[in-house]
Amino acid sequence: MTTAVSIPKTGGSGGHTAVAARARQVVKAYGSGETRVVALDHVDVDIARGQFTAIMGPSGSGKSTLMHCVAGLDTVTSGQIFIDETEITALKDKKLTQLRRDRIGFIFQAFNLLPTLNAIENITLPMDIAGRKPDQAWLDRVVETVGLAERLKHRPNQLSGGQQQRVAVARALAARPEIIFGDEPTGNLDSRAGAEVLGFLRRSVDELGQTIVMVTHDPVAAAYANRVLYLADGRIVDEMYNPTAELVLERMLRLSPGGTETSAAGAAGRTPEAFDARGRVS
Numbered sequence: 403m404t405t406a407v408s409i410p411k412t413g414g415s416g417g418h419t420a421v422a423a424r425a426r427q428v429v430k431a432y433g434s435g436e437t438r439v440v441a442l443d444h445v446d447v448d449i450a451r452g453q454f455t456a457i458m459g460p461s462g463s464g465k466s467t468l469m470h471c472v473a474g475l476d477t478v479t480s481g482q483i484f485i486d487e488t489e490i491t492a493l494k495d496k497k498l499t500q501l502r503r504d505r506i507g508f509i510f511q512a513f514n515l516l517p518t519l520n521a522i523e524n525i526t527l528p529m530d531i532a533g534r535k536p537d538q539a540w541l542d543r544v545v546e547t548v549g550l551a552e553r554l555k556h557r558p559n560q561l562s563g564g565q566q567q568r569v570a571v572a573r574a575l576a577a578r579p580e581i582i583f584g585d586e587p588t589g590n591l592d593s594r595a596g597a598e599v600l601g602f603l604r605r606s607v608d609e610l611g612q613t614i615v616m617v618t619h620d621p622v623a624a625a626y627a628n629r630v631l632y633l634a635d636g637r638i639v640d641e642m643y644n645p646t647a648e649l650v651l652e653r654m655l656r657l658s659p660g661g662t663e664t665s666a667a668g669a670a671g672r673t674p675e676a677f678d679a680r681g682r683v684s
């Protein structure tokens with residue numbers, strides 16, 4: 403399989419299509435001649451609105467590149483990317499920056515909070531910069547959803563790693579973006595804090611209707627998603643709906659016979675518990 407397009411394009415709620423983002427025949431190549439690396443090889447994918455999608459695959463398979471291209475953080479070599487009905491691959495820099503600011507949310511492995519601002523100031527900062535007034539009722543709901551109501555006046559250094567990432571999740575949710583992209587959002591957290599953050603991401607999909615796309619190495623993290631896409635050598639080679647950690651791990655072992663951190667050679671016979679928070683064999 404080199405395509406993961408199976409969602410009816412219409413029928414979404416709130417005036418949007420049922421597909422929050424689309425990639426069509428996307429190629430991303432780095433370098434040229436002998437050193438040319440094809441990171442994405444004609445990828446077609448639909449990301450369903452109001453669902454949690456995980457992107458998995460061995461190191462170097464193109465996960466981050468796919469996320470960065472779909473999120474408009476990187477340009478494509480050829481092909482098209484759409485956010486709802488907007489073709490972002492056709493936008494000039496200024497319009498693209500505006501679209502990212504107004505319609506997309508990001509959560510990174512490093513929490514990227516400003517140390518001098520407290521939690522609530524960090525949460526509303528992107529809206530303050532954009533000159534947008536937060537919707538107070540929504541903000542209260544987001545703060546409640548991620549369990550931060552008691553800690554809004556705390557600065558990042560007064561919060562644990564898990565709490566800091568919850569602030570980053572709330573910051574991404576606060577502006578009500580159409581879609582949130584997470585690049586290994588639990589990669590810097592221990593498994594308990596990671597589980598908490600993943601639980602809040604799940605709740606934001608179930609209770610707030612958020613659309614989330616997350617890159618991860620971790621079968622346990624992927625099990626929080628509705629759907630898992632598997633990349634190998636820049637192609638989508640498989641997908642799974644309603645994943646469990648065991649099924650995800652089993653599929654990863656089948657799809658990655660080579661020597662990577664998720665390799666069958668190193669991981670055969672191990673349970674998901676034998677993987678650390680980043681999916682590496684312990």
Ligand code: ADP
Binds near residue numbers: 432440441459461468
């Ligand atoms: P993953 O996220 O699955 O680990 P990446 O998307 O980071 O994979 O990388 C996919 C491929 O593209 C790899 O072969 C990687 O070496 C290559 N690549 C990524 N970024 C660059 C870059 N800036 N310059 C050259 N090659 C790159």
